[in-house]
Amino acid sequence: MMTKRRMAIATVALLVANFMGGLDATIVNTALPAITSDLNGIRLIGWISSVFLLGTAVTTVLWGRIGEIIGKKLTFQISVLLFVISSVVGGMSTDMIMLIVARAFMGIGAGGMVSIPFIIYADLYPNPSERARALGWVTASYTLSTVIGPLIGGWLVDALSWHWVFFINLPIGIISLLMLQFTYQEKKEMIADKSFDYLGSGMLILTLVVLLFASDSIASSITRAVILFVIGLILIVIFYRIEASKKNPLVPTELLKNWRIQSQNIIMFLINGFFIGYSVYAPMWSQGLIGTNATYGGLTQIGGSILLLLGTRLTARLMPKIAYKKIVTVGIVSVFISSLAMVMATKNAPYWWLLVSGAFEGFGMGLSFTPMQVSLQDGVRKELISVSTTFGLLFRTLGQTFMSAIFGAVLSISTASQDGGKVTSRMINKLTDASSAKNLPQDLLPQLRTILFNGMHMIMIIGFILIIIAIVINFTRKEPVKQVR
Known part of the structure; x- marks a missing residue:
């Protein structure tokens, strides 16, 4: 019997794993300069992040099916163990190839570590409003990890070494595993067909x-x-x-043809695409165009993080009273205001403009995600909850992964060497870091900032278009019909 105390501890166990996943995203980025210097890996630096995202994206749905066959609890524990063991190997790496392979397996583990808990939440909290509150805590733990990640990463690199940004996952993972092992009692469900597609x-x-x-x-x-x-x-x-x-496919066509469900997945893909654009390029905008230091660049994310938490907490209160689609509509409009502000921003836009845009973006994401995540589960029959959940999370991951690559390509093309080689892309790279920007020729700064602005302005236009499409889809779609359990 799952008592309230056991449910609370089990939820914390899942939140600890979620915190670990969010921490990895920022803590590793902080250590990249030290890693590339130690392992002589500047040419392969991009693979450290991209192979992790690739591993996460391609395995998310697979973990869901494995959970149906061997059980959600065991599947989650296997994914966490894979993530932790791969982290230890990553920390022991002596060259870039070894580290990249370890990061690939970390990504595979993360695919189950961050997706299976959402299926378990549906089991722990059948009531939608209670589940919404739990999902609010998920957002809170992830946001907290991304905010303090750079601080922890910087301290570990300075006080110990870059190896410890990977070793730190070992105690965190063990805590999560033990807490879940002794609290979560999974309901045994008989599956007629345990074949794997x-x-x-x-x-x-x-x-x-x-x-x-x-x-x-x-x-x-x-x-x-x-x-x-x-x-x-x-x-x-x-x-x-x-x-x-297939008789028992990985992703049933019944789900693929359900436009009420898939329209929400597309919306999550689109708004997460803009989300990654703001998250990556607002700090760069702050340092490269406004001339702030790295700390102020990072602080562009704080307003969005705080409003995201408020949005998720407010959503839990609104969901029992208001139609989910109306809440999502308000959320997307808030993200639209954020994207419009970034498109309207000029090269001389003040710092507070970025903060206001980030606040609207965070609040909108907080309002949009939870209602759609809950309806992805409640809008399908019981047998499809697992695959619908992981398929939805796949779209979120792909939105960030695809658009991150596309935005990076747009900026790279826009800031290619110009003016007969007098202005080089290397100079643009230096401009985006406050410490290295001081060494640039002062007479070229206006031209360099114009080139950087044009590239980031194009990124924000693309992000704006994504949100326009999301608004159109949301306006025309119908909500999934809540299934009787």
Whole structure:
């Protein structure tokens, strides 16, 4: 019998794992300069993050199916163990290849570590408003980890070494595993067909890898990017036909054809695409265009983080009283205001402009995510809760992963060497860091800032278009019908 005390401790155990996942995203970035210096890996630095995201994206749905077969609790524990063991290997790495392989396995573990808890929450909190409050705490733990991650990472690198940004996951992971082991009692559910869709899984992984490489190729070769994108679309059709022919597919076509569910997934893809654009480029805007130091660049995220927490807490109170779609509408409008502010921002926009935009972005994300996440679970029959949950989280991950690559390509193309080589992309890179910007030729600063502004302005225009599309889809869609359990 799951008492309230056991439920609370089990929830904390899952939140600890979520905190660890969020911490990894920022703490590793803080240590990258030390890592590349120690391992002589400047050429491969991009792979440390991209291979992790790739591993997470391609395995999210697979972990959901594994959870159906062997149980959610055991699946979560396996994913955490994989993440922790890979972290230890990463900390012991003696070259970049070893570290990149470890990061790939960390990403695979993270795919289950961050997705399975959402399925467990549906089990622990069948009441939507109670689940909304739990999801609010999920957002709070993740946001807290991303805020304090750079501080912890900087301290570990300075006081110990970069290896400890990976070793720190060992005690955190063990705490999460032990707390869940002795508190969460999973309901035993008999599954008639425990077969695993290997062909569908392989095709899904291949499709996502091709599409991710397509987005990553935009900066280096448009032709290659287009070819890979077309191949990806063909693979999507093949994947759908494979799933339609399977008796027990990885992703049932019943779910794929459910527009009320998939429209929400597309909206989450779009608003997460803008979210990653603001998160990555607002600090760069602050330092490169306004001329602030790195601390103030990081503080552009604080307003959004605080309002995101307020948005999720408010959502839990509103959901029993207001239609989910109306809450999502208010959230998307708030994100729209944020994106509009960034499009309207000039090269001389003040610092507070970024803070206001970030506040609207965070508040909108807080209002939008929880109602859609709950309806992705309550809007399908019981047998589809797991795959609907992980498929929705996959869209969130892909929104950030795809658009991060596309935005990076746009900035790279926009800031390529100009003026006969007098202004180089290396100078633009220095401009985005307050400490290195001081060494740039002062007479070239206005021109450099104009080039950087044009690149980031184009990124914000693309983000604005994403939100416009999300508004149109949200306006025309119908809410999923809550299923009787």
